[in-house]
Amino acid sequence: MVDAGTLQENYLRLAAAAHPDATGGDVEKFRALQEARAVLLDPARRLRHLLELEGADPAGPGGGPPPADLFLEVAGALEAAKNFLKRPASQSAIARAAQAAERAAVVNRLELATAAVETRWNLREERLRELDGRWPDADRAELARLAGELVFLARWKRELRERNFQIRAQSGA
Amino acid sequence: MIVGIDLGTTNSLIGAMDSGFPVLFADETGRRLTPSVVWFRPDGPPVVGGEALAHRDEAVTSVKRLMGRQKNAGPHGESPEEISALILKKLKADAERALGIAVTRAVITVPAYFNDSQRAATKRAGELAGFTVERLLAEPTAAALAYGLDRLGEKSRVAVYDLGGGTFDISILELSGGVFNVLSTNGDTQLGGDDLDRAIAAEFGIDLEEARRRKEAPDRDPRLDAVCRPIIERTRALCLRSLHDAHLGVGDLDEVILVGGATRFPLVREFVRELFQREPNISQHPDEAVALGAVIQAGILEGAVQNVTLLDVTPLSLGIETFGGLMNVLIPRNTTIPCKAGEMFTNAAANQTTMRISVLQGEREMARDNWKLGEFEIAFTPAPRGQARVGVQFEIDASGLLHVLARDIATGRDTRVEIQSAVEVSDEAVEKMLAESLEHAFEDMDDRQFTEACLKADEMLPAVDTALQRLGAEVTEDERAAIAGLVEKVRRAREERSLRKLKTALNELDKATEPLAARLVEAVMEGRL
Numbered sequence: 001m002v003d004a005g006t007l008q009e010n011y012l013r014l015a016a017a018a019h020p021d022a023t024g025g026d027v028e029k030f031r032a033l034q035e036a037r038a039v040l041l042d043p044a045r046r047l048r049h050l051l052e053l054e055g056a057d058p059a060g061p062g063g064g065p066p067p068a069d070l071f072l073e074v075a076g077a078l079e080a081a082k083n084f085l086k087r088p089a090s091q092s093a094i095a096r097a098a099q100a101a102e103r104a105a106v107v108n109r110l111e112l113a114t115a116a117v118e119t120r121w122n123l124r125e126e127r128l129r130e131l132d133g134r135w136p137d138a139d140r141a142e143l144a145r146l147a148g149e150l151v152f153l154a155r156w157k158r159e160l161r162e163r164n165f166q167i168r169a170q171s172g173a
Numbered sequence: 174m175i176v177g178i179d180l181g182t183t184n185s186l187i188g189a190m191d192s193g194f195p196v197l198f199a200d201e202t203g204r205r206l207t208p209s210v211v212w213f214r215p216d217g218p219p220v221v222g223g224e225a226l227a228h229r230d231e232a233v234t235s236v237k238r239l240m241g242r243q244k245n246a247g248p249h250g251e252s253p254e255e256i257s258a259l260i261l262k263k264l265k266a267d268a269e270r271a272l273g274i275a276v277t278r279a280v281i282t283v284p285a286y287f288n289d290s291q292r293a294a295t296k297r298a299g300e301l302a303g304f305t306v307e308r309l310l311a312e313p314t315a316a317a318l319a320y321g322l323d324r325l326g327e328k329s330r331v332a333v334y335d336l337g338g339g340t341f342d343i344s345i346l347e348l349s350g351g352v353f354n355v356l357s358t359n360g361d362t363q364l365g366g367d368d369l370d371r372a373i374a375a376e377f378g379i380d381l382e383e384a385r386r387r388k389e390a391p392d393r394d395p396r397l398d399a400v401c402r403p404i405i406e407r408t409r410a411l412c413l414r415s416l417h418d419a420h421l422g423v424g425d426l427d428e429v430i431l432v433g434g435a436t437r438f439p440l441v442r443e444f445v446r447e448l449f450q451r452e453p454n455i456s457q458h459p460d461e462a463v464a465l466g467a468v469i470q471a472g473i474l475e476g477a478v479q480n481v482t483l484l485d486v487t488p489l490s491l492g493i494e495t496f497g498g499l500m501n502v503l504i505p506r507n508t509t510i511p512c513k514a515g516e517m518f519t520n521a522a523a524n525q526t527t528m529r530i531s532v533l534q535g536e537r538e539m540a541r542d543n544w545k546l547g548e549f550e551i552a553f554t555p556a557p558r559g560q561a562r563v564g565v566q567f568e569i570d571a572s573g574l575l576h577v578l579a580r581d582i583a584t585g586r587d588t589r590v591e592i593q594s595a596v597e598v599s600d601e602a603v604e605k606m607l608a609e610s611l612e613h614a615f616e617d618m619d620d621r622q623f624t625e626a627c628l629k630a631d632e633m634l635p636a637v638d639t640a641l642q643r644l645g646a647e648v649t650e651d652e653r654a655a656i657a658g659l660v661e662k663v664r665r666a667r668e669e670r671s672l673r674k675l676k677t678a679l680n681e682l683d684k685a686t687e688p689l690a691a692r693l694v695e696a697v698m699e700g701r702l
Contacts, residue, residue, distance in 0.1 A: 009349070012349050012350065012352045012354060012484075013352075015354075015482065015509075016350075016351065019483075019484065020511065020571060021473055021474060021482065021483070022482060023476075027511050030511065031511070031512065031513065034509060090636075091629045091632060091633075092629065092632070092633050092636070092679075092682075092683045092686070092690075093683060093686060093687045093691075094633060094636045094637055094640055094682075094683070094687075094689060094693075095632045095633055095636040096690065096694075097636070097690035097691070097693040097697075098636035098639045098640060098693070099636075100693070100694050100697050101639075101643065101697045104697050165413075165417050169410055169413060169414070
């Protein structure tokens, strides 16, 4: 498990030394540090890295199918948001008002989907913590499944967040 | 000895470290600011700076806006780089006079949002002026350096709002133990004080000189504010996007630092205060902070400044064009630099010898909506389909410049790839393109206006229905009847295909339904619907 605050502090310290402008720093060292940080920040990547170190197969990029129940909710919310954003700007006060009502509904859907994804994410992180405590007596197959699921959850979090931002930006909120 | 240079849209400055302090040099008249103006005298060599200002109407001003975008900028076809080089040459001479030695190495600042073409043009300008350009430094980062140099022990998160003569940048940084880490950056390379001046000039029917004076006048003119507000508002979305990319809210920031001449304008300060919910930090000299930052960076590179590290980012996503005209992102925006990414290419047909790749920068989904840096060709050794492989490495260096390397997998040989710049469009071609688009604009103008009016009707009528339905009993019979009458007018005008009647009817309906619209929005906000 990784504490984001400590990670960032250490990263900045090491980056200062590894940066090509620093004496003793060079591009390769710097890039390796960036890569290490990216892996550590992402639980899915961390898990995959760990499993690779162990010689276990993390079961491909997605680690299996996406969590089906969430998939429908997330996909629906994202699709509704995309279609809403495609509409041209309203040209009259009344059309803008009608759009406001619809916007509220779309944003609500996005927020419900985000909450669902976050709840699932917290659940899986909790499970990771448990397995971490039991390490090395942890089921590799379960870890691989977790790794796969986290990839989907992370992507959906990103996409939902992005659509939410785009809709707020469009309305000038 | 490395000098630091701010090559600005309106003014340029040069300086160097002196016993641990960043110092800016003055020209022969004792001024540290050199106007970025070049007058091509009919009889004699070109004149740069204050002297050229006297001939402003014939001179080249704000050439920075054309860097990396246009081939010609001068009266005799001089490129923007060549004109910028003249400004840099003058600065070089001033520095050499101040230092008493030859100066050949420089750090030059660029707007954070400058793309690869614009940066490459700036580097070329430096080289034409006789400099080895050791680094291109982003202007907001430079300002943050100037701000943070005597606060190295502190930890903070700052935003730098940099509104210059021709460009706008917003950068979010975290400062910690001497490390200046850029979290995100955004901007508009075609938005600045010049646009405010032009708008004021147009509104009051005065010249740019007078417009500038009125903008800087202490007494506030509401008409002036009204005309400038929409321009400043354009920075709002960029600031919000930058905060979003940094995963921060306005409350997470410790300071918002203002930089750039245009931030002296009270309306800009009010805007920043409202958007960021705090008093902007005006401790940095709006015209000199960036140059001081460039000098500090020069100091870091030559070892004169210790314990300071800049971690900057690339501002635009980098990618290539793929199937369906889409952009495939290889390096996302706000990735810390230097960085690199690789992509593998294989031959689509047997014995194919070459393949053309388009390189783009931008955030849009379709390749054609992004800025094309150029194209390059990779060479395949003849082989059956899918068997020849070339790995291409895209590297963005610490100056934000792109370098491309191709490796033939079979031979293991690496070749540096030159990107053929897309900025080949000559002035005549641009004129022709403009003329053609204008021509088509006037064809079928009436037809087009009628179509647009119909679209507006198509949007309004259902919206009116929705509003009446949702508000139900809240709408009186009289109101319903009045609105129904106006809707009927719209329908009839449309059937008659009368543009004049349709436009009038739509305007009337628009006005009549404004109160209704307000009530609907209120109901939505209150959660009643």
